[in-house]
Amino acid sequence: MSQFDYIIVGAGSAGCVLANRLSANPQHKVLLLETGGSDKSIFIKMPTALSIPMNTEKYAWQFHTEEEPYLNNRKMHCPRGKVLGGSSSINGMVYVRGHAKDFDEWESHGAKGWNYQTCLPYFKKAEAWLLGEDDYRGGKGPLGVNNGNNMVNPLYRAFIEAGKEAGYSVTNDYNGEQQEGFGPMHMTVKDGVRCSTSRAYLDPIKTRNNLTVVTGAKVTRVLLDGRHAKGVEYALGDALITAKADKEVVLSAGPIGSPHILQLSGIGDSKILEKAAIEVKHHLPGVGMNLQDHLEFYFQYRCKQPITLNGKLGLISKGLIGAKWILNKSGLGATNHFESCAFIRSKAGVEWPDIQYHFLPAAIRYDGKSAFEGHGFQVHVGHNKPKSRGSVTVQSNDPAKAPKIQFNYLQHQDDIEGFRACVRLTREIISQAAFYDYRDGEIQPGEHIQSDEEIDEFVRQAVESAYHPSCSCKMGEDDMAVVDSETRVHGIAGLRVVDSSIFPTIPNGNLNAPTIMVAEKAADMILGISPLPSSTASSFVHPDWHHQQR
Structure with a gap:
């Protein structure tokens, strides 16, 4: 005691x-x-x-x-x-x-x-x-917050400019007065x-x-x-x-x-x-x-120019990144690579943003593996005000036994429609002139995914928890x-x-x-x-x- x-x-x-x-x-x-x-x-x-x-x-x-x-x-x-x-x-x-x-x-x-x-x-x-x-x-x-490497890679700024070209606002600080819009992303x-x-x-x-x-x-x-x-x-x-x-x-x-x-x-x-x-x-x-x-999926595109992180996945490149970070805590090792972002509304009649974007100058999975050969970029997108509800329930009086977890993701029709908006609005944004020098074909979902039914099935198969x-x-x-x-x-x-x-x-x-x-x-x-x-x-x-x- x-x-x-x-x-x-x-x-x-x-x-x-x-x-x-x-x-x-x-x-x-x-x-x-x-x-x-x-x-x-x-x-x-x-x-x-x-x-x-x-x-x-x-x-x-x-x-x-x-x-x-x-x-x-x-x-x-x-x-x-x-x-x-x-x-x-x-x-x-x-x-x-x-x-x-x-x-x-x-x-x-x-x-x-x-x-x-x-x-x-x-x-x-x-x-x-x-x-x-x-x-x-x-x-x-106590909590340090910054913008990583200050968007050195040009793809970060291309994403912000594409949002502007699509008619959205630009916000210099989404954690300040205005969340809605495109701008730099902050990290702890x-x-x-x-x-x-x-x-x-x-x-x-x-x-x-x-x-x-x-x-x-x-x-x-x-x-x-x-x-x-x-x-x-x-x-x-x-x-x-x-x-x-x-x-x-x-x-x-x-x-x-x-x-x-x-x-x-x-x-x-x-x-x-x-x-x-x-x-x-x-x-x-x-x-x-x-x-x-929150759920999200990766919208991935091939990149015309060899400027993405897909070119940094080899052992030598990783070793150099790690060495620079160990020596002076700088370079690509010192960022989470999510350095630009956006918050938009899925449709008229929604009072504040319900869609979030994390932009990444790579086409890569969370486990650090690339699903294709070559260079690419992706934007993580999700409908962030879900109406589906789930539960955490104890299964046993044994504390070592994990509880039952059930989110009931996409149970509510509004959540399904929110992800349809994610697909269509994202395609419109990435199609803007700001990406002309970089964009080279859609990897995921794939240009053949067009109808509501096709989008819904893609989302059910590809969506992941945003944790x-x-x-x-x-x-x-x-x-x-x-x-x-x-x-x-x-x-x-x-x-x-x-x-x-x-x-x-x-x-x-x-x-x-x-x-x-x-x-x-x-x-x-x-x-x-x-x-x-x-x-x-x-x-x-x-x-x-x-x-x-x-």
């Missing part, structure tokens, strides 16, 4: 933030538990090696979904970070906050006090934007090295005497005294250890881990718990429900809400959930930035600190969004 004030379960994107903020007061004794281990691998630190940790058992839970009925019964890969820094140590490092309206939407779903004006100060608190602080960007936070890289939350928030404070970090710890359940969380039980090697929390237990195990731990602890839908032979401690039907994710699971312990006040607007689990004292699982709806963008923001804001709530003053900064919405798509 060990005793602490706060116990944080999961040293990931949220957990490292909480460990930093809660242990800032030397009077608070904090325990941070993480199943994974060290994040010091070169493959985690080097931005260009991003595909390696994501696909490595040592650093990531290699979850897979059940057969997805609307994706031709494919089982989809769902990796989650299992290392200090969590998914911020295995992700693509793309920094996207989401549109201002995404957070207003949260508040409309019952998350009181989580609108854009109240969230923006916490985005700023977290960030050290390379260009400095303004009304939208933070300059003094600092001095050429991945800036995970472990590096940004945990490394500087590991020597605090009041902070205990335990790796290799698998939490099996939250310990309850009636309707009060009193601590956790966790396995460490062959030992089963009990840790007591005098103040609170905070689950930051992510959108798969947090609902699973709640269910293992007897908190969840009683029917699901009884089926798994788990004693029901508190019937809370929303646990594990409302699961959401943004979320919303499985949603915040709100309705019958299916799991936590309240203070991140406290409904009906259980001394227990909170703070990670992307508490998002009511998924934002239009990558999820690392909003997860960090949620942890920054929740830390003040946990400590009883007055929230940062609300921002008065405005946000852009197309003045005629009812009638114009661009």
Whole structure:
């Protein structure tokens, strides 16, 4: 038995933030538990090696979904970070906050006090934007954010120019006033090295005497005294250890881990718990429900000029890139290669962007392999405001057995139509004059894919997860809400959930930035600190969004 004030379960994107903020007061004794281990691998630190940790058992839970009925019964890969820094140590490092309206939407779903004006100060608190602080960007936070190699490859700027030629706006900062449009993309890289939350928030404070970090710890359940969380039980090697929390237990195990731990602890839908032979401690039907994710596919083209990363896939080229990065943390090793992007609306009548683009000057899979000979480029595109909903459900009272994951991708007709728009709008963009000197034939989907039926079948076969699971312990006040607007689990004292699982709806963008923001804001709530003053900064919405798509 060990005793602490706060116990944080999961040293990931949220957990490292909480460990930093809660242990800032030397009077608070904090325990941070993480199943994974060290994040010091070169493959985690080097931005260009991003595909390696994501696909490595040592650093990531290699979850897979059940057969997805609307994706031709494919089982989809769902990796989650299992290392200090969590998914911020295995992700693509793309920094996207989401549109201002995404957070207003949260508040409309019952998350009181989580609108854009109240969230923006916490985005700023977290960030050290390379260009400095303004009304939208933070300059003094722990999290380094920049644009990689500043779009040296001409294909990045060709993509932005093509969007402009197609009639879309150009935005210099999609994380500022205007998300909608084409522009440079931002990444969590600092001095050429991945800036995970472990590096940004945990490394500087590991020597605090009041902070205990335990790796290799698998939490099996939250310990309850009636309707009060009193601590956790966790396995460490062959030992089963009990840790007591005098103040609170905070689950930051992510959108798969947090609902699973709640269910293992007897908190969840009683029917699901009884089926798994788990004693029901508190019937809370929303646990594990409302699961959401982003899907995407690669739109690939051959390139006329030998300027793409496909020419850098040989062992000698990789060796030179690695050597330059090791020596001075610069060059192609210091970027995730997603250096330009876009956010557009799929059709008139959509108020804020629901389609996202990541542009890459290569035609290549996530495993780093090329599917063809020669040079090419691709743009990752996805419909980012899905209406399909899934679930995470415990299958057994054995904590070692993974939960059942079912997203029900493309269950909703609006999601299908959103991907049809992705195909047709992307083709129009890439057909612009800006790509004339580069574009040399469509590799994927292939020019023969034209009708709605052909597009739908291509999407079902080719679409992949963008690795943004979320919303499985949603915040709100309705019958299916799991936590309240203070991140406290409904009906259980001394227990909170703070990670992307508490998002009511998924934002239009990558999820690392909003997860960090949620942890920054929740830390003040946990400590009883007055929230940062609300921002008065405005946000852009197309003045005629009812009638114009661009």
